[in-house]
Amino acid sequence: MPQAVTHILIPIILLSLFRDFIVKDKKKFPLHYVLIGGIAGILPDLDLLAYYILGFFGFTLNELHRTFSHNLFFVLLFVLLGLLFIGTKNKELGKHHLKLGTIFFVIGFGAFIHLLLDALIVGEIVLFYPFSSYAIGLNLFRIFPDFWQGTLMASLDAGLLIVWLIYMEVKHKISDFI
Numbered sequence: 770m771p772q773a774v775t776h777i778l779i780p781i782i783l784l785s786l787f788r789d790f791i792v793k794d795k796k797k798f799p800l801h802y803v804l805i806g807g808i809a810g811i812l813p814d815l816d817l818l819a820y821y822i823l824g825f826f827g828f829t830l831n832e833l834h835r836t837f838s839h840n841l842f843f844v845l846l847f848v849l850l851g852l853l854f855i856g857t858k859n860k861e862l863g864k865h866h867l868k869l870g871t872i873f874f875v876i877g878f879g880a881f882i883h884l885l886l887d888a889l890i891v892g893e894i895v896l897f898y899p900f901s902s903y904a905i906g907l908n909l910f911r912i913f914p915d916f917w918q919g920t921l922m923a924s925l926d927a928g929l930l931i932v933w934l935i936y937m938e939v940k941h942k943i944s945d946f947i
């Protein structure tokens with residue numbers, strides 16, 4: 770399973786690129802959406818919290834993790850909420866006028882990226898849980914030698930963080946804020 774930093778940074782990087790090169794209007798897509806999408810990147814791992822509680826009652830990690838929050842229905846919930854609130858002008862939040870519909874779409878995006886990373890990098894996900902037990906996943910890290918397995922995730926986290934910091938410096942001159 771990719772570590773939390775990867776689950777946070779990939780949506781942040783993708784939403785930052787979307788904001789900077791597609792939307793191009795910082796008022797229409799403030800950085801708060803990027804932050805929300807990054808946090809949503811770890812949202813499917815809330816099932817670990819369920820394990821920490823239900824483990825006292827005999828439930829195992831395998832019974833709970835990658836189940837109710839690691840499927841397409843979890844992502845579709847946020848997309849449907851986004852559709853429900855899209856275009857409703859009175860559903861803006863805060864001084865930055867964040868739109869509730871966009872917030873739900875960004876959360877859905879972050880959750881979807883989480884599922885994609887879990888399926889691509891390590892392991893499998895059950896896309897239609899609880900209606901089907903059919904699991905998919907490429908588990909790309911298995912192609913690397915066993916002696917690398919312990920360091921691959923940390924290296925991926927470090928590489929992503931460096932790429933994101935360089936991008937932020939080049940595009941937004943974050944050193945001006947130091």
